[in-house]
Amino acid sequence: MLRHEYCRHALATLCAVALGCTTTPPPESGETANAGPPAGAPSASQAASAAAPALDAPVVADTASGTLGFVVSRWYDALPEVEPGHCPDGMNPTEAEYFDVDMAAFQAAAKEMGYGAAQKKFYPPDACQDPTAQSDPGFKTFDGAVVLAGLDLDGVDSQAEADVPCAHDDFAGPNGEAGVDSQHLRLVGCTSGYQPDGQIDRLYQSGNFVKEGFPILMELRGVDDPKNDDDVEFRIFSSAEPVSLDTNGEVLRDLSLPVHEDPRFWSASATGRIEDGVLTTEPVDLRLRFKQQVIDGEFFYRDARVRAELLPDGKLRGILGFYWDADNFYRVNNDHWIGENHSGRIAAQTRGYMCAGIYHAIERVADGHYDPATGKCTSISAQMHFEGTPAFVIEREATASAPEAPVS
Numbered sequence: 001m002l003r004h005e006y007c008r009h010a011l012a013t014l015c016a017v018a019l020g021c022t023t024t025p026p027p028e029s030g031e032t033a034n035a036g037p038p039a040g041a042p043s044a045s046q047a048a049s050a051a052a053p054a055l056d057a058p059v060v061a062d063t064a065s066g067t068l069g070f071v072v073s074r075w076y077d078a079l080p081e082v083e084p085g086h087c088p089d090g091m092n093p094t095e096a097e098y099f100d101v102d103m104a105a106f107q108a109a110a111k112e113m114g115y116g117a118a119q120k121k122f123y124p125p126d127a128c129q130d131p132t133a134q135s136d137p138g139f140k141t142f143d144g145a146v147v148l149a150g151l152d153l154d155g156v157d158s159q160a161e162a163d164v165p166c167a168h169d170d171f172a173g174p175n176g177e178a179g180v181d182s183q184h185l186r187l188v189g190c191t192s193g194y195q196p197d198g199q200i201d202r203l204y205q206s207g208n209f210v211k212e213g214f215p216i217l218m219e220l221r222g223v224d225d226p227k228n229d230d231d232v233e234f235r236i237f238s239s240a241e242p243v244s245l246d247t248n249g250e251v252l253r254d255l256s257l258p259v260h261e262d263p264r265f266w267s268a269s270a271t272g273r274i275e276d277g278v279l280t281t282e283p284v285d286l287r288l289r290f291k292q293q294v295i296d297g298e299f300f301y302r303d304a305r306v307r308a309e310l311l312p313d314g315k316l317r318g319i320l321g322f323y324w325d326a327d328n329f330y331r332v333n334n335d336h337w338i339g340e341n342h343s344g345r346i347a348a349q350t351r352g353y354m355c356a357g358i359y360h361a362i363e364r365v366a367d368g369h370y371d372p373a374t375g376k377c378t379s380i381s382a383q384m385h386f387e388g389t390p391a392f393v394i395e396r397e398a399t400a401s402a403p404e405a406p407v408s
Contacts, residue, residue, distance in 0.1 A: 069217065069390065070316045071218075071255060074385075074386060075210060076201075076205070078383055079195065080185075086142070086144050086189075087144075090140070091352060092139060092191050093137075096349065098137055099122075102122075127355040128355035129335060131355065133356070134356035136356065136361075139361035143186070145172070147174050148180050149180075149385070151181070152177070152180060154179075156179060157178040165370045166377035181321070188358075191352040192351070193353075199350050200351065209292060210243065211243065216237075217237040217259060217393045218234070218306075221269075226277065227276065228274055228275060229274040230273045230274075233270070234269070234279070236286055237259040237395075238288050239259055252389075255389075256391070258395075260289060264287055267285070267287075268284050268285070274310065278310075279310060281306045283303035283305045284305070285304070286300075295333075304323075316387070316388035317387045322384075325378065329380060334347060368381055
Protein backbone atom coordinates (compact mmCIF):
# COMPACT_ATOMS: atom_id res chain seq x y z
CA MET A 1 0.00 0.00 0.00
CA LEU A 2 2.88 2.33 0.78
CA ARG A 3 4.25 2.28 -2.78
CA HIS A 4 0.80 2.95 -4.26
CA GLU A 5 0.23 5.91 -1.96
CA TYR A 6 3.69 7.23 -2.78
CA CYS A 7 3.07 6.99 -6.51
CA ARG A 8 -0.33 8.68 -6.43
CA HIS A 9 0.67 11.52 -4.18
CA ALA A 10 4.15 12.01 -5.64
CA LEU A 11 2.81 12.41 -9.16
CA ALA A 12 0.14 14.83 -8.00
CA THR A 13 2.62 16.82 -5.93
CA LEU A 14 5.14 16.94 -8.76
CA CYS A 15 2.52 18.22 -11.16
CA ALA A 16 1.21 20.84 -8.75
CA VAL A 17 4.51 22.01 -7.28
CA ALA A 18 6.96 21.62 -10.15
CA LEU A 19 4.75 22.21 -13.17
CA GLY A 20 2.16 24.56 -11.72
CA CYS A 21 -0.84 22.50 -12.80
CA THR A 22 -3.91 21.39 -10.90
CA THR A 23 -4.72 17.72 -10.86
CA THR A 24 -6.15 14.92 -8.79
CA PRO A 25 -3.92 11.99 -7.85
CA PRO A 26 -3.72 9.43 -10.67
CA PRO A 27 -5.13 5.94 -10.12
CA GLU A 28 -3.07 3.21 -8.57
CA SER A 29 -2.10 1.72 -11.90
CA GLY A 30 0.97 3.91 -11.91
CA GLU A 31 2.30 5.28 -15.18
CA THR A 32 -0.95 4.81 -17.08
CA ALA A 33 -4.13 6.73 -16.41
CA ASN A 34 -6.23 3.58 -16.75
CA ALA A 35 -7.28 1.95 -13.52
CA GLY A 36 -6.61 -1.49 -14.97
CA PRO A 37 -8.96 -4.43 -15.36
CA PRO A 38 -11.52 -5.34 -12.72
CA ALA A 39 -10.79 -8.15 -10.33
CA GLY A 40 -10.80 -11.47 -12.11
CA ALA A 41 -10.13 -9.98 -15.54
CA PRO A 42 -7.56 -11.83 -17.68
CA SER A 43 -3.96 -10.70 -17.84
CA ALA A 44 -2.59 -9.02 -20.96
CA SER A 45 -1.16 -12.28 -22.24
CA GLN A 46 -4.45 -14.13 -21.65
CA ALA A 47 -6.48 -11.35 -23.26
CA ALA A 48 -4.28 -11.23 -26.33
CA SER A 49 -4.43 -14.98 -26.78
CA ALA A 50 -8.23 -14.86 -26.88
CA ALA A 51 -8.57 -11.67 -28.89
CA ALA A 52 -8.26 -12.74 -32.53
CA PRO A 53 -11.23 -14.65 -33.93
CA ALA A 54 -10.63 -17.67 -36.11
CA LEU A 55 -11.84 -16.58 -39.55
CA ASP A 56 -11.99 -18.56 -42.76
CA ALA A 57 -10.58 -15.83 -44.99
CA PRO A 58 -7.09 -16.81 -46.21
CA VAL A 59 -4.01 -14.65 -45.86
CA VAL A 60 -3.39 -13.03 -49.22
CA ALA A 61 -0.20 -11.19 -50.10
CA ASP A 62 -0.13 -8.21 -52.42
CA THR A 63 0.23 -10.29 -55.59
CA ALA A 64 1.87 -7.45 -57.51
CA SER A 65 4.69 -6.87 -55.03
CA GLY A 66 4.61 -9.90 -52.72
CA THR A 67 4.39 -7.55 -49.75
CA LEU A 68 2.61 -7.89 -46.40
CA GLY A 69 2.53 -4.97 -43.97
CA PHE A 70 1.46 -4.79 -40.33
CA VAL A 71 1.11 -2.29 -37.50
CA VAL A 72 1.63 -3.73 -34.03
CA SER A 73 -1.73 -3.63 -32.25
CA ARG A 74 -0.77 -5.63 -29.16
CA TRP A 75 2.59 -5.63 -27.38
CA TYR A 76 3.26 -7.22 -24.02
CA ASP A 77 5.69 -9.05 -21.76
CA ALA A 78 5.21 -12.76 -21.28
CA LEU A 79 4.51 -12.92 -17.55
CA PRO A 80 4.23 -16.60 -16.63
CA GLU A 81 1.76 -17.86 -14.09
CA VAL A 82 3.71 -18.42 -10.89
CA GLU A 83 3.14 -20.37 -7.73
CA PRO A 84 2.92 -18.63 -4.35
CA GLY A 85 6.40 -18.31 -2.91
CA HIS A 86 8.13 -18.20 -6.29
CA CYS A 87 10.33 -15.54 -4.74
CA PRO A 88 11.20 -17.23 -1.44
CA ASP A 89 12.83 -14.10 -0.02
CA GLY A 90 9.85 -11.95 -0.96
CA MET A 91 9.47 -9.07 -3.38
CA ASN A 92 12.10 -6.38 -3.76
CA PRO A 93 11.46 -3.25 -1.67
CA THR A 94 11.02 0.21 -3.08
CA GLU A 95 13.18 3.09 -1.92
CA ALA A 96 10.42 4.42 0.34
CA GLU A 97 10.18 1.02 2.01
CA TYR A 98 13.93 0.39 2.16
CA PHE A 99 14.74 3.78 3.75
CA ASP A 100 11.51 3.89 5.82
CA VAL A 101 10.48 7.27 4.48
CA ASP A 102 7.74 9.09 6.41
CA MET A 103 5.47 9.74 3.45
CA ALA A 104 3.21 12.24 5.18
CA ALA A 105 6.23 14.33 6.16
CA PHE A 106 7.68 13.97 2.67
CA GLN A 107 4.49 15.18 0.99
CA ALA A 108 4.25 18.15 3.34
CA ALA A 109 7.87 19.07 2.65
CA ALA A 110 7.36 18.72 -1.12
CA LYS A 111 4.51 21.24 -1.01
CA GLU A 112 6.53 23.62 1.12
CA MET A 113 10.00 23.49 -0.46
CA GLY A 114 9.44 21.81 -3.82
CA TYR A 115 9.63 18.23 -4.96
CA GLY A 116 13.35 18.18 -5.75
CA ALA A 117 14.34 19.75 -2.44
CA ALA A 118 12.12 17.32 -0.53
CA GLN A 119 13.75 14.36 -2.26
CA LYS A 120 17.18 15.59 -1.20
CA LYS A 121 15.97 15.94 2.40
CA PHE A 122 14.28 12.55 2.73
CA TYR A 123 16.24 10.33 0.34
CA PRO A 124 19.88 9.56 -0.41
CA PRO A 125 21.34 10.65 -3.76
CA ASP A 126 19.17 9.54 -6.67
CA ALA A 127 20.47 6.30 -8.19
CA CYS A 128 17.89 6.52 -10.97
CA GLN A 129 19.74 9.57 -12.25
CA ASP A 130 23.25 8.42 -11.26
CA PRO A 131 23.31 4.61 -10.90
CA THR A 132 26.59 4.68 -8.98
CA ALA A 133 25.17 6.99 -6.28
CA GLN A 134 24.10 4.12 -4.02
CA SER A 135 25.60 0.75 -3.11
CA ASP A 136 23.88 -2.54 -3.92
CA PRO A 137 20.94 -2.99 -1.50
CA GLY A 138 20.85 -6.72 -2.21
CA PHE A 139 18.51 -7.02 -5.18
CA LYS A 140 16.46 -10.24 -5.38
CA THR A 141 16.47 -11.95 -8.77
CA PHE A 142 14.00 -14.62 -9.88
CA ASP A 143 15.88 -17.91 -9.81
CA GLY A 144 13.02 -20.38 -10.12
CA ALA A 145 11.92 -22.59 -13.01
CA VAL A 146 8.73 -21.72 -14.86
CA VAL A 147 7.33 -22.49 -18.29
CA LEU A 148 7.93 -19.52 -20.58
CA ALA A 149 6.85 -19.00 -24.19
CA GLY A 150 9.85 -17.60 -26.03
CA LEU A 151 12.78 -18.16 -28.37
CA ASP A 152 16.14 -19.84 -27.96
CA LEU A 153 18.40 -16.90 -28.80
CA ASP A 154 21.82 -18.53 -28.52
CA GLY A 155 21.13 -22.07 -29.73
CA VAL A 156 22.15 -23.54 -26.36
CA ASP A 157 20.16 -24.97 -23.46
CA SER A 158 22.21 -22.93 -21.02
CA GLN A 159 22.99 -23.98 -17.46
CA ALA A 160 24.17 -21.68 -14.69
CA GLU A 161 26.89 -24.11 -13.62
CA ALA A 162 28.47 -24.21 -17.08
CA ASP A 163 32.07 -22.97 -17.30
CA VAL A 164 31.33 -20.24 -19.83
CA PRO A 165 31.06 -16.45 -19.60
CA CYS A 166 27.74 -15.16 -18.25
CA ALA A 167 26.38 -18.65 -17.55
CA HIS A 168 22.67 -18.79 -16.71
CA ASP A 169 19.72 -21.16 -16.53
CA ASP A 170 17.35 -21.14 -19.49
CA PHE A 171 13.62 -21.73 -19.27
CA ALA A 172 11.53 -24.51 -20.79
CA GLY A 173 8.82 -23.65 -23.32
CA PRO A 174 5.12 -24.62 -23.17
CA ASN A 175 5.64 -27.50 -25.62
CA GLY A 176 8.63 -28.93 -23.80
CA GLU A 177 11.20 -27.07 -25.89
CA ALA A 178 14.44 -26.27 -24.10
CA GLY A 179 16.71 -23.23 -24.17
CA VAL A 180 14.24 -20.32 -23.89
CA ASP A 181 16.33 -17.25 -23.03
CA SER A 182 14.97 -14.47 -20.81
CA GLN A 183 17.35 -13.01 -18.29
CA HIS A 184 15.00 -10.02 -18.29
CA LEU A 185 12.51 -12.20 -16.41
CA ARG A 186 15.28 -13.23 -14.00
CA LEU A 187 15.95 -9.55 -13.40
CA VAL A 188 12.41 -8.27 -12.80
CA GLY A 189 10.60 -11.45 -11.73
CA CYS A 190 10.66 -10.53 -8.02
CA THR A 191 9.35 -6.98 -8.41
CA SER A 192 5.70 -6.21 -7.74
CA GLY A 193 5.17 -4.43 -11.04
CA TYR A 194 6.11 -7.45 -13.14
CA GLN A 195 3.66 -9.94 -11.67
CA PRO A 196 0.54 -11.18 -13.47
CA ASP A 197 -2.02 -8.35 -13.16
CA GLY A 198 0.76 -6.10 -11.83
CA GLN A 199 1.47 -2.57 -12.98
CA ILE A 200 3.30 -3.54 -16.17
CA ASP A 201 0.68 -6.14 -17.13
CA ARG A 202 -2.05 -3.55 -16.62
CA LEU A 203 -0.12 -1.02 -18.68
CA TYR A 204 0.09 -3.37 -21.66
CA GLN A 205 -3.50 -4.58 -21.23
CA SER A 206 -4.71 -0.98 -21.37
CA GLY A 207 -3.28 -0.72 -24.90
CA ASN A 208 -1.76 2.67 -24.15
CA PHE A 209 1.65 1.58 -25.40
CA VAL A 210 0.10 1.13 -28.85
CA LYS A 211 -2.52 3.90 -28.76
CA GLU A 212 -0.40 6.72 -27.33
CA GLY A 213 3.15 5.95 -28.44
CA PHE A 214 5.04 5.59 -31.69
CA PRO A 215 3.55 2.73 -33.73
CA ILE A 216 5.74 -0.24 -34.63
CA LEU A 217 5.49 -1.29 -38.26
CA MET A 218 6.50 -4.66 -39.73
CA GLU A 219 6.89 -5.51 -43.38
CA LEU A 220 7.42 -8.75 -45.29
CA ARG A 221 8.67 -8.58 -48.88
CA GLY A 222 9.16 -11.23 -51.52
CA VAL A 223 6.22 -13.32 -50.32
CA ASP A 224 5.23 -15.79 -53.03
CA ASP A 225 3.21 -18.05 -50.76
CA PRO A 226 2.09 -16.97 -47.26
CA LYS A 227 1.99 -20.61 -46.15
CA ASN A 228 5.40 -21.76 -47.36
CA ASP A 229 8.19 -19.57 -48.69
CA ASP A 230 11.87 -20.27 -48.07
CA ASP A 231 13.13 -16.77 -48.86
CA VAL A 232 11.46 -13.57 -47.63
CA GLU A 233 12.76 -10.23 -46.35
CA PHE A 234 11.57 -8.77 -43.07
CA ARG A 235 11.96 -5.26 -41.64
CA ILE A 236 10.73 -3.39 -38.56
CA PHE A 237 10.20 0.38 -38.40
CA SER A 238 8.96 2.98 -36.00
CA SER A 239 6.34 5.41 -37.29
CA ALA A 240 5.69 8.95 -36.10
CA GLU A 241 2.01 8.84 -37.12
CA PRO A 242 -0.54 7.74 -34.50
CA VAL A 243 -2.81 4.77 -35.13
CA SER A 244 -6.55 5.16 -35.67
CA LEU A 245 -9.00 3.17 -33.56
CA ASP A 246 -12.45 1.74 -34.18
CA THR A 247 -15.43 2.23 -31.86
CA ASN A 248 -14.20 -0.65 -29.69
CA GLY A 249 -10.80 0.95 -29.21
CA GLU A 250 -9.06 -1.55 -31.49
CA VAL A 251 -6.51 -0.57 -34.13
CA LEU A 252 -8.17 -0.24 -37.54
CA ARG A 253 -7.15 -2.58 -40.34
CA ASP A 254 -5.47 -1.41 -43.53
CA LEU A 255 -4.18 1.90 -42.20
CA SER A 256 -1.54 3.63 -44.32
CA LEU A 257 1.32 4.56 -41.99
CA PRO A 258 4.65 6.12 -43.00
CA VAL A 259 7.92 4.96 -41.50
CA HIS A 260 9.65 7.35 -39.12
CA GLU A 261 11.53 10.19 -40.81
CA ASP A 262 14.74 9.23 -38.97
CA PRO A 263 16.42 6.16 -40.55
CA ARG A 264 17.84 5.36 -37.13
CA PHE A 265 14.46 3.75 -36.47
CA TRP A 266 14.44 1.52 -39.54
CA SER A 267 15.95 -1.93 -39.18
CA ALA A 268 18.10 -3.45 -41.86
CA SER A 269 16.48 -6.25 -43.84
CA ALA A 270 16.51 -9.64 -42.15
CA THR A 271 16.30 -12.84 -44.17
CA GLY A 272 13.37 -15.05 -43.21
CA ARG A 273 11.35 -18.06 -44.21
CA ILE A 274 7.76 -19.21 -43.84
CA GLU A 275 6.97 -22.83 -43.02
CA ASP A 276 3.35 -23.96 -42.55
CA GLY A 277 2.35 -20.33 -42.04
CA VAL A 278 5.01 -19.63 -39.39
CA LEU A 279 7.55 -16.90 -40.08
CA THR A 280 11.05 -17.08 -38.61
CA THR A 281 13.72 -14.47 -39.24
CA GLU A 282 17.46 -14.08 -38.83
CA PRO A 283 18.85 -11.65 -36.20
CA VAL A 284 19.10 -7.93 -36.84
CA ASP A 285 19.83 -4.94 -34.58
CA LEU A 286 16.84 -2.72 -33.96
CA ARG A 287 16.04 0.69 -32.49
CA LEU A 288 12.45 1.68 -31.75
CA ARG A 289 11.08 5.06 -30.70
CA PHE A 290 9.20 4.83 -27.45
CA LYS A 291 6.89 7.22 -25.63
CA GLN A 292 4.67 6.50 -22.66
CA GLN A 293 3.51 9.61 -20.80
CA VAL A 294 6.69 11.20 -19.34
CA ILE A 295 9.03 8.51 -20.70
CA ASP A 296 10.32 9.49 -24.12
CA GLY A 297 13.28 7.67 -25.64
CA GLU A 298 14.24 4.65 -27.68
CA PHE A 299 14.71 0.93 -27.23
CA PHE A 300 17.94 -0.64 -28.46
CA TYR A 301 17.47 -4.36 -29.16
CA ARG A 302 20.42 -6.37 -30.45
CA ASP A 303 20.16 -9.55 -32.54
CA ALA A 304 16.37 -9.27 -32.62
CA ARG A 305 14.49 -12.03 -34.41
CA VAL A 306 10.85 -13.02 -34.90
CA ARG A 307 8.85 -16.21 -34.80
CA ALA A 308 5.24 -15.47 -35.70
CA GLU A 309 2.20 -17.06 -37.25
CA LEU A 310 0.40 -15.61 -40.26
CA LEU A 311 -3.18 -16.01 -39.09
CA PRO A 312 -6.20 -16.80 -41.28
CA ASP A 313 -7.66 -13.34 -40.60
CA GLY A 314 -4.53 -11.65 -42.00
CA LYS A 315 -2.89 -10.76 -38.69
CA LEU A 316 0.60 -11.65 -37.57
CA ARG A 317 0.97 -12.99 -34.04
CA GLY A 318 4.17 -14.08 -32.37
CA ILE A 319 7.28 -13.31 -30.37
CA LEU A 320 10.15 -10.88 -30.81
CA GLY A 321 13.22 -12.23 -29.05
CA PHE A 322 16.28 -10.04 -28.59
CA TYR A 323 19.18 -8.97 -26.42
CA TRP A 324 18.38 -5.67 -24.74
CA ASP A 325 21.44 -3.43 -24.54
CA ALA A 326 22.08 -3.21 -20.79
CA ASP A 327 22.85 0.50 -20.65
CA ASN A 328 19.83 1.32 -22.79
CA PHE A 329 17.62 -0.89 -20.61
CA TYR A 330 18.63 1.01 -17.50
CA ARG A 331 18.36 4.47 -19.02
CA VAL A 332 15.03 4.10 -20.81
CA ASN A 333 13.36 2.68 -17.71
CA ASN A 334 14.85 4.93 -15.05
CA ASP A 335 16.45 8.09 -16.44
CA HIS A 336 13.73 10.54 -17.50
CA TRP A 337 12.31 13.89 -16.51
CA ILE A 338 9.11 15.85 -15.88
CA GLY A 339 10.09 19.43 -16.64
CA GLU A 340 13.12 20.18 -14.46
CA ASN A 341 12.48 17.26 -12.10
CA HIS A 342 13.94 13.81 -12.57
CA SER A 343 11.09 11.29 -12.51
CA GLY A 344 12.94 7.97 -12.54
CA ARG A 345 12.40 7.47 -8.80
CA ILE A 346 8.62 7.63 -9.27
CA ALA A 347 8.73 5.14 -12.16
CA ALA A 348 10.84 2.71 -10.13
CA GLN A 349 8.43 3.09 -7.20
CA THR A 350 5.44 2.08 -9.33
CA ARG A 351 7.28 -0.94 -10.71
CA GLY A 352 8.38 -2.09 -7.28
CA TYR A 353 12.15 -1.80 -7.22
CA MET A 354 15.07 0.45 -6.29
CA CYS A 355 17.16 1.84 -9.12
CA ALA A 356 20.35 1.05 -7.22
CA GLY A 357 19.26 -2.56 -6.82
CA ILE A 358 18.37 -3.18 -10.43
CA TYR A 359 21.52 -1.42 -11.65
CA HIS A 360 23.83 -3.66 -9.64
CA ALA A 361 21.79 -6.76 -10.56
CA ILE A 362 22.09 -6.15 -14.31
CA GLU A 363 25.72 -7.24 -14.28
CA ARG A 364 24.76 -10.50 -12.54
CA VAL A 365 22.05 -11.47 -15.04
CA ALA A 366 23.39 -10.08 -18.36
CA ASP A 367 23.98 -12.93 -20.80
CA GLY A 368 24.63 -11.43 -24.25
CA HIS A 369 27.39 -9.70 -26.18
CA TYR A 370 30.33 -10.65 -24.01
CA ASP A 371 33.06 -8.03 -23.83
CA PRO A 372 36.44 -9.75 -23.37
CA ALA A 373 38.05 -6.47 -22.35
CA THR A 374 35.87 -6.23 -19.24
CA GLY A 375 34.93 -9.87 -18.83
CA LYS A 376 31.25 -8.88 -18.71
CA CYS A 377 28.18 -9.36 -20.85
CA THR A 378 26.58 -6.15 -22.07
CA SER A 379 23.03 -7.16 -22.95
CA ILE A 380 20.06 -9.00 -21.45
CA SER A 381 18.00 -11.64 -23.26
CA ALA A 382 14.30 -10.75 -23.41
CA GLN A 383 11.07 -11.68 -25.15
CA MET A 384 8.12 -9.54 -26.19
CA HIS A 385 4.84 -10.89 -27.56
CA PHE A 386 2.99 -9.00 -30.25
CA GLU A 387 0.09 -9.01 -32.65
CA GLY A 388 0.21 -7.14 -35.93
CA THR A 389 -2.87 -5.86 -37.74
CA PRO A 390 -2.70 -5.61 -41.56
CA ALA A 391 -1.51 -2.17 -42.68
CA PHE A 392 0.19 -0.43 -45.57
CA VAL A 393 3.74 0.54 -44.68
CA ILE A 394 4.69 3.73 -46.51
CA GLU A 395 8.45 3.76 -46.95
CA ARG A 396 10.50 6.85 -47.66
CA GLU A 397 12.84 7.22 -50.62
CA ALA A 398 15.95 6.91 -48.48
CA THR A 399 14.82 3.56 -47.05
CA ALA A 400 16.71 1.54 -49.61
CA SER A 401 20.01 2.95 -48.38
CA ALA A 402 19.11 3.30 -44.69
CA PRO A 403 22.09 2.29 -42.57
CA GLU A 404 21.83 -0.36 -39.89
CA ALA A 405 21.74 1.17 -36.40
CA PRO A 406 25.25 1.29 -34.95
CA VAL A 407 26.07 -0.93 -32.00
CA SER A 408 26.75 1.35 -29.05
